[in-house]
Amino acid sequence: MEMSLQFLGATQEVTGSCHLLTVDGQQLLLDCGLIQGGKADELRNHDPFDFKPSQIDAVILSHAHIDHSGRLPLLVKQGFNGPIYTHKATAELCGIMLRDAAMLQERDAQRKSKKLKKLNLDPVDALFDEDDVEAVLKLFVPLEYGAQTKLMPHVSVRLSDAGHILGSAIVELWLAEGSEAKKIVFSGDLGRADMPILDDPCLIDSADLVLMESTYGNRLHRSWEETLTELKAIFASTIKQSRGNILLPAFSVGRAQELLYLFHLYAKEWDLSRWRICLDSPMAIKATQVYVNNYPLMDEDFKRFTRLSPGKHPLLSNAEFTSSTEESIELNDIHEGLIIIAGSGMCNGGRIRNHLAHNLWRSAADVIICGYQALGTPGRLLVDGATELTIHGQKVKVAARLHTIGGLSAHADQAELLRWYRHFENSPPVVLVHGEKEAQAVLMEALSENLDTSPQAAAIAEHRDCLDLSKLPKLVWIHAECVQWGRRLR
Incomplete structure (x- = not known):
């Protein structure tokens, strides 16, 4: 059975989270975030998606922050009409955040168009508008923490508290059935232990692959x-x-x-x-x-x-x-x-x-x-x-x-990321996303120094890299343009 995972956002940067999961011909997105940063970075939001939105069957949204949810209106604008699975609190927060994002997009387009008019140039359109946001909100399917839900014939999901913001989730995915079954765990954005208001991030016991954020992979927070x-x-x-x-x-x-x-x-x-x-x-x-x-x-x-x-x-x-x-x-x-x-x-x-x-x-x-x-x-x-x-x-x-x-900070630091990963049985392969290059390189080194079990694969995702999930626990890159650059950890 075909099972692949392609990394299309938050690759060697902390913005624009988006990953494409393909299982038995069906396509599912993990997050669809807005790219944030300087003007050049934000212009990348206008680039075409690396897939056809109309062919995406469903989205799983880890949490409401715009760098994870902010391109959902654009996805819908370009043809997506499937369910968006997320925690119920995330769905509520997205109603606020995405409407605000649409207002900012429209205001920015109006400001740019006014300048272009003075130069006798054509106006620009907003990336998306409030109508696109309202269309998104109708697609949300709220989930609770802890309940395993079947999304497709060969895909089930369970959300666990990530402790990052209200409604933030660690995503556990079960793919296929029987001997071919694989379990993928996407950390989303991990919070920290003993912080005020929210519960600590949940610890997960097992996985065949861990997709882990690395925002602060190179530093420790103050106590x-x-x-x-x-x-x-x-x-x-x-x-x-x-x-x-x-x-x-x-x-x-x-x-x-x-x-x-x-x-x-x-x-x-x-x-x-x-x-x-x-x-x-x-x-x-x-x-x-x-x-x-x-x-x-x-x-x-x-x-x-x-x-x-x-x-x-x-x-x-x-x-x-x-x-x-x-x-x-x-x-x-x-x-x-x-x-x-x-x-x-x-x-x-x-x-x-x-x-x-x-x-x-x-x-x-x-x-x-x-x-x-x-x-x-x-x-x-x-x-x-x-x-x-x-x-x-x-x-x-x-x-x-x-x-x-x-x-x-609401993000786990290096020690907390390592502690969260070490809880998994048998040190499953791990791919780092949502981090800048320097932070990811340091975290990779820390992983190699702290793992004392049998060698397992680890890698830093690059844009458009694609994994053959059926070959897990080995990390096998399946597109011709992909180079097998992940190194074994000892």
């Missing part, structure tokens, strides 16, 4: 205790020195809710009563309500804390929600005493850019980077030491104090 100490010191220092504004670029789903929870837990210890805290992101506000509504998915500490404080929900207790544009603009006139949580998390869009324009040049201000910053994004430029940023066509000097808080 949770060190991270809390660092945050406390930032607030204390800012109060003592100037009490200028503090900006937190944050992903609207996951990071924003985590920050709200921390500000609730440590309001007294961090002396937050002296600050006005604003969640300035319509999408994050809507996503927070989804978190509130999905209370049973939270970890026991969160649920216990909520039970002890009835009527005072920890995500809704001490921050103002500034939904309207007018409310957001009013914050620009305040130069001290504000903590602003706003998207986007990589500073490449959203209201955080307006706040950076009004605060980045102030030496009294602080900017706390608390999430992954992709190559080419303004956030990455700040982390790499940029002395100025171009915002809305204007150069803005970087005079604010910059803090990078790696301990707030």
Whole structure:
């Protein structure tokens, strides 16, 4: 029976997750994410798919982040009309995130078309629009964690909690039947143990192939205790020195809710009563309500804390929600005493850019980077030491104090990735995706040093590489243009 897996996104980069599974002539996508980063990267979203969307039978979506879900509207626009299987909370969040993405696509197309008109050139169309998003939302088939579901005659799936964001899933796939049966495990984006709000990532016992993310394959995060100490010191220092504004670029789903929870837990210890805290992101506000509504998915500490404080929900207790544009603009006139949580998390869009324009040049201000910053994004430029940023066509000097808080990351670090992988029986072959080249190379070396069982294959996926799954546990690349570059680990 034909069984193959082709890697078509998030290959040696942390964006655009997309993998094509073919089983007995039927085609299934794992994720269909938007490519994010600099302008050149984002233009790649307009390239044709490496497959015919109308021939895809189904999609399995690991979670709602746009780099995993953001090209679903384009997929539907170009002919896909099959089911999209995902956790029910992911389906809810996608209703918020994809509508926001469509609005941004249409706004970007209008802005570009206005410039082209002045040059007597034809306008450009948006990558997708709100109608395409509404068509996507009708295709979602919500699943619960832990239930094995048959999707096709030779494909079954089970979702387990990945602990990354609400609804994020590790995808277990059973392919074919009898002696030919193979089990593929796709990590999606793995979260971290002992983090607030969500349960720890589930450990999986068995697989014939592990498809594993590697975002932080080359580094270790600070401990949770060190991270809390660092945050406390930032607030204390800012109060003592100037009490200028503090900006937190944050992903609207996951990071924003985590920050709200921390500000609730440590309001007294961090002396937050002296600050006005604003969640300035319509999408994050809507996503927070989804978190509130999905209370049973939270970890026991969160649920216990909520039970002890009835009527005072920890995500809704001490921050103002500034939904309207007018409310957001009013914050620009305040130069001290504000903590602003706003998207986007990589500073490449959203209201955080307006706040950076009004605060980045102030030496009294602080900017706390608390999430992954992709190559080419303004956030990455700040982390790499940029002395100025171009915002809305204007150069803005970087005079604010910059803090990078790696301990707030929602991605597993190298040690956590290794720990998750080691739980599998018999060290199954592993292919690394969703990571930059340097991080993946270091993680490969760490895998080779830490495996003490019999040698097994491991590889780093390159774009369009294709595996013959029927040959597992060997990694056999089946297209002529594919070179067998995976090396054995000892």
